[in-house]
Amino acid sequence: MPTKNKQIFQIKVTLDNIKPVISRKVLVESDTNLESFHYIVQSVMGWTDSHLHQFIKDQVFYIADDEGFDSDRTVNYIDKKLKLNDLLSEEKQNIQYEYDFGDSWRHTITLEKIVEAELGKKYPICIQGQNACPPEDCGGVWGYQNLLEVIKNKKHPEHNDMMEWLGGEFDPKFFDIEEVNKLLRS
Numbered sequence: 001m002p003t004k005n006k007q008i009f010q011i012k013v014t015l016d017n018i019k020p021v022i023s024r025k026v027l028v029e030s031d032t033n034l035e036s037f038h039y040i041v042q043s044v045m046g047w048t049d050s051h052l053h054q055f056i057k058d059q060v061f062y063i064a065d066d067e068g069f070d071s072d073r074t075v076n077y078i079d080k081k082l083k084l085n086d087l088l089s090e091e092k093q094n095i096q097y098e099y100d101f102g103d104s105w106r107h108t109i110t111l112e113k114i115v116e117a118e119l120g121k122k123y124p125i126c127i128q129g130q131n132a133c134p135p136e137d138c139g140g141v142w143g144y145q146n147l148l149e150v151i152k153n154k155k156h157p158e159h160n161d162m163m164e165w166l167g168g169e170f171d172p173k174f175f176d177i178e179e180v181n182k183l184l185r186s
Contacts, residue, residue: 006030008123009084010113013041013097015133016106017141020173024180025128030085030114032124034062037084041097041107043183044126046133051100055109057087103140124184129175135166148172 007030015022024044028037034055042049055062062082087095088111097107117123134144150162151170163169 006117007085008115008117009088009111010115010127012108012110012112013044014108014110015045016108018134018144020131022131022133023129024126025112026124026126026184027115028084028124029117030083032084034082034084034087035064038064038097040124040184041109042099044124044129044180045107046180047099047105048136050136051102053097053099055087056096056098062087100136100140103137103143105134105140122185126177126180126184129177129180132170132172132174135170 008027009030011026011028013024013026022045026040026044028040032040038053038055039049041047053064088109091111091113093111095109097109099105099107135147138144138147147162147166147170150156150158151166153159156162
């Protein structure tokens, strides 16, 4: 539990290049390490942590491990010492988060506000969200847009197969903040 003077970042996570907007707002301790912050992003967005990821700031790539990466770009490997406040320190600053290098889900991470921790409050906590996260392995932005077109047209030749692949249902507008906060607490 944080002490009273601990800094809390209000972070907005927005999935890039998707309409309607898919975003989350989360309160997180400013000194959260990047590895833990990755799991926070996974939880609030609805991803399953099934793929590689990286953070990007000022053309520097922060990745979880060095398997299969070219060394022709500036790369730092995430360790438990690298904290969120090492990359973000002022309101309105952004970093990028990329998840699943095949589908290339890019997120903009924005530091919206810096506030003091509330005594007795547990962090992280999701305070707002819009729309469902795309399903894993649906083919990136283009694949997700195609998925939405197929499932809204019951006469589409791929409708039944797509609905079966989705497990029978998918509501692109659905977001359950209580479920997200349960995940963050576990």
